[in-house]
Amino acid sequence: MANYSGDGLLYYEGAAEEDPVLTFAFHTPSHKLVLDVAEERNRARAGSDKVAGFRQRYEKEVAAAKSKYAGIEPEFSDDDMNATITEEDRKRGWEYPLTKTQQKREFGCVPADQQRFLWRLQDGHLDVVEDYLHNPKMRKAVDINRYDEMGLTPLHHAARLGHADIVRALIEGKADPLLRDRGQGLTALDFAQRGRDWDAGPNEEAIKAIQLFEP
Numbered sequence: 001m002a003n004y005s006g007d008g009l010l011y012y013e014g015a016a017e018e019d020p021v022l023t024f025a026f027h028t029p030s031h032k033l034v035l036d037v038a039e040e041r042n043r044a045r046a047g048s049d050k051v052a053g054f055r056q057r058y059e060k061e062v063a064a065a066k067s068k069y070a071g072i073e074p075e076f077s078d079d080d081m082n083a084t085i086t087e088e089d090r091k092r093g094w095e096y097p098l099t100k101t102q103q104k105r106e107f108g109c110v111p112a113d114q115q116r117f118l119w120r121l122q123d124g125h126l127d128v129v130e131d132y133l134h135n136p137k138m139r140k141a142v143d144i145n146r147y148d149e150m151g152l153t154p155l156h157h158a159a160r161l162g163h164a165d166i167v168r169a170l171i172e173g174k175a176d177p178l179l180r181d182r183g184q185g186l187t188a189l190d191f192a193q194r195g196r197d198w199d200a201g202p203n204e205e206a207i208k209a210i211q212l213f214e215p
Contacts, residue, residue: 151182
């Protein structure tokens with residue numbers, strides 16, 4: 001967790017103050033929390049009175065988000081995700097402090113769905129990707145053009161990994177093939193031409209899939 005910058009929290013385990021547990025890394029300009037526990041502990045030992053405890057910052061972030069979206073109509077039939085938590089995990093302190101609707105308003109997606117979508121995409125599961133693209137309920141939980149912590153969109157990942165069928169599905173689902181990654185300024189076509197891990201060579205099927213839909 002060292003040197004990690006995250007944002008508003010979605011999950012919290014009732015752990016000791018010196019050992020907080022976070023789940024997602026969804027970055028937004030308004031939510032920047034330094035979660036390097038060792039660094040904060042050292043600063044506290046040095047006598048700094050400006051270091052807010054993790055728990056206090058967590059509660060402040062959650063309260064602000066709840067206040068911002070108080071009274072909004074739920075967008076999901078299963079809006080309260082706490083119903084999915086087992087009794088054992090409840091006793092351990094796990095909770096979803098924000099509803100799916102609040103999460104989507106705050107982050108532009110429901111992070112649990114966004115992460116599942118991206119993981120299955122990277123593993124080459126076309127069926128799961130198509131479920132998210134074609135099921136209206138699932139579709140509104142994800143942002144197919146969202147940049148992840150690596151500065152890549154789902155299409156960048158699919159092109160880099162050579163998942164040509166997923167590349168086609170994403171572009172047909174309105175993923176933008178002209179978006180550039182935030183590290184080197186590469187498009188999905190650039191990733192497909194370089195291939196997996198940068199040294200595998202062009203993936204012709206992925207290249208064709210992108211070129212076919214480029215304006």
